[in-house]
Amino acid sequence: MTPALPHAALQFIEAALVAGDMALPFHYPRAEQWEGWQSCFRYNGRTGESLVAATPGAWQPGWYVIALNGFDDPFFIDLGEEAQGFPVYYAPLGAGRWDAQQAAPSLQRFGEMLAVLCGIGDDDAAALRWIEAEVGLATALWREVFETRQQRSTEPPDPPAPPPDPAAWQHGTLVITAIGPQKLKVVQFLKQALELSPQEALAMAAQGDIVVADGYLAHLRSTQARLQALGATVEFRLDENGP
Structure with a gap:
């Protein structure tokens, strides 16, 4: 039976702060999902078998998941550490053992840290300065956050968009x-594009100038290119008085 969700943990998951860094919390349980979120960590989701043990590298008896990052790595607290404000731990999924590293000294502090990063947003330079000054790089988690932001900040900017074509x-x-040497293919195109009968399409093809469509050139270029690929000579004639 899963213990009741501590009030501090409830406040944390209800805030559901997502700073945007994949290594930091991305997914939070709702209060009623608290027990189900322990599946695959505290117990086998299919058999119900307990996965908890007090041995090093095992999921420890007091650990309970409170969030997952963008890679589904868990953030968790130890329910026996309420007096310390519930330090927040992190461990990578798929390592074959659970080696917890502290992400923050308390749930409250972790929430404050995430709130700062949410406020900083995509300003990577500001985030890097804040992490160095306020968090440090002692743990693999925060080094990963720092290095990802650092790499992103040094990537060349996207080339400017080409100017619009007036x-x-x-x-x-x-x-x-001029209909060109592939008359039957052009007739077939006219039949489909203009929803004509075969007789109407043949009659249109016999005209000197064949009006295919009107509109903005941007919308007609694909039709123009298809007709030219069939060997037809196609002109775009500007309206004298605009649309």
Whole structure:
């Protein structure tokens, strides 16, 4: 039977602070999920067999999960450490043993740390300064957070977007001026694109200039390219008075 959720832990999971760093808490249980979240840590989710033991490297009797990071690594507290304010521990999943490292000296402090990072947001330079000054790099967890932010801050910025093409937003008419050597394929295209009968498509193909569509060039370029690929000569004729 899982003990009642301590009030300090309830406040922490209800705050559900997500700073955006994958190594830090990303997922939180709701209060009614507290027991279910211990599956695979305190007990086997299929058989119900206890996974708790007091031996080194095992999941210890007092440990209870309060959050998972973006890699599903657990953050947990020891219910026997209420007098210390519930220090928060972290251990990587899949290591074959549970070697807890302290993420914060108390639940309250951990919440404060996450709140600061939430406020900093994507300002990696500010986050790096704060981690160095206020947290330190003594644990693998905070080194990972620091190094990930550091790497991100030194990545070259995305190249600027190309300037918009004013010509793309000119309004006009797409006209076939010469049907080309693949007449039947062009007729088939006209039949499908304009929802014509075979007779109507053939009659249209016999015209001198064939109006295919009107609109903005940006919207007509794909049609123009398909007709040109079929060998037709296609012009975009600007409207004299705009759309």
